[in-house]
Structures are given as structure tokens and as C-alpha cells.
Amino acid sequence: MELRFRQIHLDFHTCEHLSDIGSRFDAEEFAETLHSAGVDSITCFARCHHGWLYYPSDRYPEKIHPYLKNKNLLPEMIEACHRRGIRVPIYITVQWDEQIRHEHPEWRVMDANGKVGDGPYTDSFYQDLCVNSPYRDYLKNITDEILQTLPVDGLFFDIVSPRDCSCRYCMESMQQQGIDAYDPVQRQVFAQQSIDSFKLDMSAFIRNQNQDCSIFYNGSHINPSIRSSLAAYTHFELESLPSGSWGYLHFPVVMRYARTLGLDCLAHTGKFHTEWGDFHSFKNREALEYECFHMLALGAKCLIGDQLEPCGKLSQPVYDLVGSVYHQVQQKEPWCCSAKAVTEIGVLAPHGFYNGSHLHLPDSLLGAVKMLEDRSYQFDILDEFSDFQSYKLLILPDDVAIDNTLEEKLNHYAAQGGAVLASFESGLSADGKFMRFIPALPLSHQTTDLDGKPVRGKFYVSNNYADYLIPKGDIGKGLPETEHVMYAKGLEVQATEGSEVLLPAISSYFNRNWRHFCSHRQTPSSSTPSYDAVIRRGNVIYFAHPIFKIYNERGAKWCKTLIYNALNMLLPRPLVSHTGPTTLHLYLNQQCSASRYILHALHYIPLHKSNIDIIEDIIDLYQIPIEVAVSQDVKQVLCFSSGTSLPFEHSNGVLYFTLPKLHGHEMIEISY
Ligand SMILES: [Zn+2]
Incomplete structure (x- = not known):
């Protein structure tokens, strides 16, 4: 119905x-x-x-x-x-x-x-x-x-x-x-x-x-x-x-x-x-x-x-x-x-999503959603019972718990050539071992606080256990090759044999506590590599840090850039892309019976003007270049609000056109 x-x-x-x-x-x-x-x-x-x-x-x-x-x-x-x-x-x-x-x-x-x-x-x-x-x-x-x-x-x-x-x-x-x-x-x-x-x-x-x-x-x-x-x-x-x-x-x-x-x-x-x-x-x-x-x-x-x-x-x-x-x-x-979303990425929900209320969405999931929406990736959120086969890439953000059934399903998915981006404790079983396709092994020694409790994934006001990444190569594109702080300690791991360490974690001079501290926040870099932090093997990239939680907690743009670079390596041609601001979000739907895609463009900016977010304005955007992967022969690209056909190019399965103006919401009809 x-x-x-x-x-x-x-x-x-x-x-x-x-x-x-x-x-x-x-x-x-x-x-x-x-x-x-x-x-x-x-x-x-x-x-x-x-x-x-x-x-x-x-x-x-x-x-x-x-x-x-x-x-x-x-x-x-x-x-x-x-x-x-x-x-x-x-x-x-x-x-x-x-x-x-x-x-x-x-x-x-x-x-x-x-x-x-x-x-x-x-x-x-x-x-x-x-x-x-x-x-x-x-x-x-x-x-x-x-x-x-x-x-x-x-x-x-x-x-x-x-x-x-x-x-x-x-x-x-x-x-x-x-x-x-x-x-x-x-x-x-x-x-x-x-x-x-x-x-x-x-x-x-x-x-x-x-x-x-x-x-x-x-x-x-x-x-x-x-x-x-x-x-x-x-x-x-x-x-x-x-x-x-x-x-x-x-x-x-x-x-x-x-x-x-x-x-x-x-x-x-x-x-x-x-x-x-x-x-x-x-x-x-x-x-x-x-x-x-x-x-x-x-x-x-x-x-x-x-x-x-x-x-x-x-x-x-x-x-x-x-x-x-x-x-x-x-x-x-x-x-x-009867429009259906066209998606290519599945984000596997952390366990915190399974029973929680609307007041407690997991930080890792929120971080992933913010990052993906800001670049108009087309994605769904999945649970362990979802069908993974229609997705080109799965993201396991920070704390996706794995049992035997899910492990088998994910191993099968990866073996069939599905790409996986996982981070932190995702893929870690209850007995502290990683599932087969994660290219990392936890080290026997994990940093603890003065009370002997593990510090990984925890946020401290003064970032007491922060460490650093030095972006370089494809994973570091767009970032200067120097230390970038990671506000929460990662899971200390080493790469498995046959995998490639894309970036090591760089330790600080010491962990901050009452015995020794330096300045107002985290201790600076000692330039010394410690554990392996970003690892690739084939179609799988693993981040040892809780990078999605860090983004949700502190909004560090370099975390988002690192994830975008990893996604570019695993999914070089996303379904939809644009060069507009991060506040522009695009959503691709398909009406099969009408032989058309409908691309929705939204540009509204909720502002934290009080203890709730407020929208009072519509800020227009102009001349936005957009690319959509379309395998069918495209007949027409039509702008809903003006009713005009837009000039387009279609080559190698990619449709290129420019949206002349966006006032809040627009629908672009792509007929094939
Ligand atoms: Zn009762």
C-alpha cells in the first residue's frame, strides 16, 4: 500500500x-x-x-x-x-x-x-x-x-x-x-x-x-x-x-x-x-x-x-x-x-543502534552519516539481517560487533569482491580477535590509564592519550604531510602479513597525567611511529582510530578527508558527485516505471541559534557542476522548478551537467 x-x-x-x-x-x-x-x-x-x-x-x-x-x-x-x-x-x-x-x-x-x-x-x-x-x-x-x-x-x-x-x-x-x-x-x-x-x-x-x-x-x-x-x-x-x-x-x-x-x-x-x-x-x-x-x-x-x-x-x-x-x-x-533510492554504500549499524531510543544514536553512526551526507554519497543503514549483495561497499564504523553468523556473511561479501571500510573495534570478536578480512591484529599490549583501564576510543578534556597521523600518498591527498592529531587513541594493532601499512600512528612524547603534562592540551608529537594506523589489503581499508566518533565529537575535517580518500581508493567513481559546498546534499531516486531517475538537491542550513537548531533562511546556490553515473542512454535532463532542459554530456557511463540555480530544493529528472 x-x-x-x-x-x-x-x-x-x-x-x-x-x-x-x-x-x-x-x-x-x-x-x-x-x-x-x-x-x-x-x-x-x-x-x-x-x-x-x-x-x-x-x-x-x-x-x-x-x-x-x-x-x-x-x-x-x-x-x-x-x-x-x-x-x-x-x-x-x-x-x-x-x-x-x-x-x-x-x-x-x-x-x-x-x-x-x-x-x-x-x-x-x-x-x-x-x-x-x-x-x-x-x-x-x-x-x-x-x-x-x-x-x-x-x-x-x-x-x-x-x-x-x-x-x-x-x-x-x-x-x-x-x-x-x-x-x-x-x-x-x-x-x-x-x-x-x-x-x-x-x-x-x-x-x-x-x-x-x-x-x-x-x-x-x-x-x-x-x-x-x-x-x-x-x-x-x-x-x-x-x-x-x-x-x-x-x-x-x-x-x-x-x-x-x-x-x-x-x-x-x-x-x-x-x-x-x-x-x-x-x-x-x-x-x-x-x-x-x-x-x-x-x-x-x-x-x-x-x-x-x-x-x-x-x-x-x-x-x-x-x-x-x-x-x-x-x-x-x-x-x-513509487520512487526507490539508488544506493551503493551500506553502513552497518553499531550495536548501540539495535535497542537504543531516539535520544541515543551511536556517535560512530552519526559521524559516518555526517561525513557521507556532506559529500552526497548514496547510502543506506543496514543491520546484520540486511542483504549486503546490492552494495558495492560496506562501512563498519568504529564499533560494529560481530558474531559468527555476521562474520560468515561478511567474509562471503568480501570474498565476492565487495569493498569494506572498517575502523577501530569493528570486526573484533568478543574474545579480542579480528575477523578474517580485517588486515590487522591487536597488539598484546594496549595503553591503559593510571587505574589500569584501557584508554582506546575514550575522549578526555585535555586529550591525554591523543596520537598523530602524518597523511601522505593517496590516503593523505589534500592534507599537508605533517602531524594531524587524532583526539582519541586507536586500537593498537599491527598489519597482517601481505597487507600494506598506509599510515602509522605517531606517538606523543608522553601520555598526559599529573606526573607530566605540557601546555593546555595533548602532548606534542615525538615523531616516533608506534602502531599501524591505516592498513589496506585488496578491497579492504582499516583505520585503527575511532575516526567516525572523533569526527562526530570534534568535527576535525582531516578525519573526513582521510575517509573520503579511502572511499576514493575503494570506490573511484561514486554514483553522484558535485563541487558545491558540504551543505548541498544530493539524493538519487529512480522511478523504474517512468524510466527516469530523480535527483533531489537540498540546500538548507540548520544553525545552532539556541539549544535547538533553527532554519530561517534559504541561501541560493548557482552554477553547480553535477556528475551522476547512469548506464542507460540519457534522453533528457529536466529541471523541475524552471521546466527547462539542461545541456548535458554523457560519456563512459557518467552524466555531466550544471544546475544553474538552486533555491532550497530542486528535482532534476534524468529520463532514459
Ligand atoms: Zn508489567
Whole structure:
């Protein structure tokens, strides 16, 4: 099922301390405001985090919001929207419900110390309910009633994530299954199984009554743990409000992973200046444009989050803003329908990505994504279950843990001629040995601190254990042949026989500590080579330093240059390249049925003007030379915004053309 492109998620968490709820709601005006703004789908509320219902429930009349003026709020929204062809998926809260947690304290998630939520004096509804408790029956009853009484296009279940729970129901269940509830690791596995079985159970329950509706469970993030409940989903929604706690990097990371899993993706942002619940605030239009066009470029559909004010009337200025962007999206859609990303590099996700939340993306992965995007490499993020064969090159950034199955898969990939760029501890097994294709062996002695703890990969304020690289040859292109600091110590290794040491690490005079130190930061170079730092064997290049983390932590451009040089050696002709600034990002998609590639160009610069990144301006670029590897016979290169054909050259499988002007976002159609 292909999702709609112009969606709204209309939050409506409305407490009982407000009256006249929905007093200014007018179904026709509501739907017409959406229609005029180009909206083609809106997720509306059956039940909110405060625990109130917004439809005429017969089963739980006491749960209908006490001050709701029109008990048919949701049914009337759906009916008026349907008359205009607008889909209306229905929102149901799961793990947060302010009323249920008071009525049934025994249904709450309890941690291993007996602690439940943030205590009685918290000013939020962020207190989890356990889906292993009888609360699940309540959820099913509500869902059943909605399916029985309302036309259901889709169901959006919110707040559905694994929770480490030691409530009586979880403990009984663990005991029955022979799980040691006292062991935090076993409890975590049980938590994942519990949430998976909840999702699969709920989807089966829905399918008994409705074969077609879309179904999504929101956990604010998508990572490899979703694989075990994939069958419960019809599509993915990527909650990722860049000006909220997600930041601008979360969406590209998660989307580059999610799009490899085979389901259509819908990306969330918000009309809010910051995030959900930021009433009467406005996203800068330039930022909203960037966020939506970025979604199109990465192959996602667009969703803008809003919150309906208690009176029930949509804010016209908000929908003027939404419309100013969605009318542009509407024009661009035909070039985005069924488009598939064309990629050649796979970045294998470090283990930290497998279970973490949206707040904790691994530094090594972030460093790799920043570097690759800044040079418009075409890449996906993969996990150990992904198919590697369609990628020319795999990157294993810094800390990709390897087990036997993955080792076999990677050895096979390298043996088939696939190129690999690995760094630091990637490829190191639990017993401290490298997998076969890494051309290095760890030395028996690894530097430790004064307490005897290993220092490799750690960052110290004064860079106490820093060492140096002297770039030269192909790997050092563009850098002066002199010491360049590496802010964190690498894994001390020696090259295996038959491999080539491209660069050694150069040690400092001494490691900085209270006994001896020099100046404000790291001790300078002693000019003495120590361990082997950059090693090549055939199609594999290995960096001993945590070079991706160093780039993410300190932004040292020479780290990026070294990686670009290594990529040039392994992948001399990338799919896409340009000579514009690093803030210009290009994304190559293909619409096979229309025999064309669509190259998206984006140039928006988020600036750290406050504790969130802000976009206020569009800075135009002119006369950008672009190269795209295209094997087909190119018929035409067309610029979307001007509608003009661009002059091009096509030789030896490479298409050369110049983009005359870029104002924010451009699509270049390459027909063959
Ligand atoms: Zn529980």
C-alpha cells in the first residue's frame, strides 16, 4: 500500500480542567480548512493521553470527555473529511493514560526497585501502563468498539515500546515461562517479547474485523528490534520532530534504515516551533519546507503534527503555513510516487543502534552519516539481517560487533569482491580477535590509564592519550604531510602479513597525567611511529582510530578527508558527485516505471541559534557542476522548478551537467 503524501497528525490531549471542549467545532469548516491546505490524510483522536474519549462510546460513557460539547466530534470529523476524499486514521493511546493509572495503579509498569513512574507530584502523563496487565482487555474493548461503530481507515497506536517491568502480571508470566525475573538481561528480553506479542496480538484482533485498515504502533523511533514484530505493521511512521528531542540528524539515520525493510514510510515533523504540545507556536516556513522536501528526497511521505485547540477550531494561520508547503509537495508528488533510492554504500549499524531510543544514536553512526551526507554519497543503514549483495561497499564504523553468523556473511561479501571500510573495534570478536578480512591484529599490549583501564576510543578534556597521523600518498591527498592529531587513541594493532601499512600512528612524547603534562592540551608529537594506523589489503581499508566518533565529537575535517580518500581508493567513481559546498546534499531516486531517475538537491542550513537548531533562511546556490553515473542512454535532463532542459554530456557511463540555480530544493529528472 502506498501512503498518502500530505498528512496531518492532529494531537488532542485535552484535560478535564478545561471546559467548552469542541465548542467552536464545525465539521464542514474543519474539513474545508484541511482540503484548502492540500491535506489528504489526517490522524484524529478517539482517545488521548489524559484518558478521555472523543466519540459517543456506549461501552465507556464515563470516559467521554466531561466537557465535550459535541459527543460526535470524531465521527463528524471522519464524515466531513471522507466527503472530501481525506483519509482519517484513528489515534489510540496505549502506554500513557492519566485516568487509568489512577483507577488501576496495579496496571502500571513497575521497575525492579518497585518504583512506579515519577511519583504522585509529576506534572505529566508520562507514567507507563503495562500491556501484560488486564489493561490489554480495556485497550481491545476500546479498539473493538471503534471498529464496530466508526469507519476505520487506519489505527495509530501511540506509545508502544518495551518496558522493563516487574509488576505482578509480568513476574507471574516470567515465572511461568521459566525466565529469571531477577536477571535484568532476561527481563529486557522478556520486555521486548511482551511488546512484540502485544502488537502481533492486537493486529490479529483488528484483522478479524477489518482486513484493510492501516496499522501502526509508535515507539518514537525505529531500529532493528522492529524486525521481530514486522508482521504487525502495514507501514512505518517515523516520529522525528527535528526541533524537538530528535534533532535534525535522527530522521535521515532512521529513514536510511527503515526504507530497507520493505514497508512504505511516512515521516513526522510538526508545525510547532519545538515539539508536541507547543501551543500557539509556529515552525519557520523555510524549516517546514526543508523538513518536508527532505522526506521526499529520502523516499518518505510527509506528515505535519498539529494540536487542535480545546475549542475544536483549526487555526487558519497554521493551515496557511501547512498549505504553503503542501501545495508545493502536491506539485512534486508525481516525481516521488513509487520512487526507490539508488544506493551503493551500506553502513552497518553499531550495536548501540539495535535497542537504543531516539535520544541515543551511536556517535560512530552519526559521524559516518555526517561525513557521507556532506559529500552526497548514496547510502543506506543496514543491520546484520540486511542483504549486503546490492552494495558495492560496506562501512563498519568504529564499533560494529560481530558474531559468527555476521562474520560468515561478511567474509562471503568480501570474498565476492565487495569493498569494506572498517575502523577501530569493528570486526573484533568478543574474545579480542579480528575477523578474517580485517588486515590487522591487536597488539598484546594496549595503553591503559593510571587505574589500569584501557584508554582506546575514550575522549578526555585535555586529550591525554591523543596520537598523530602524518597523511601522505593517496590516503593523505589534500592534507599537508605533517602531524594531524587524532583526539582519541586507536586500537593498537599491527598489519597482517601481505597487507600494506598506509599510515602509522605517531606517538606523543608522553601520555598526559599529573606526573607530566605540557601546555593546555595533548602532548606534542615525538615523531616516533608506534602502531599501524591505516592498513589496506585488496578491497579492504582499516583505520585503527575511532575516526567516525572523533569526527562526530570534534568535527576535525582531516578525519573526513582521510575517509573520503579511502572511499576514493575503494570506490573511484561514486554514483553522484558535485563541487558545491558540504551543505548541498544530493539524493538519487529512480522511478523504474517512468524510466527516469530523480535527483533531489537540498540546500538548507540548520544553525545552532539556541539549544535547538533553527532554519530561517534559504541561501541560493548557482552554477553547480553535477556528475551522476547512469548506464542507460540519457534522453533528457529536466529541471523541475524552471521546466527547462539542461545541456548535458554523457560519456563512459557518467552524466555531466550544471544546475544553474538552486533555491532550497530542486528535482532534476534524468529520463532514459
Ligand atoms: Zn508489567
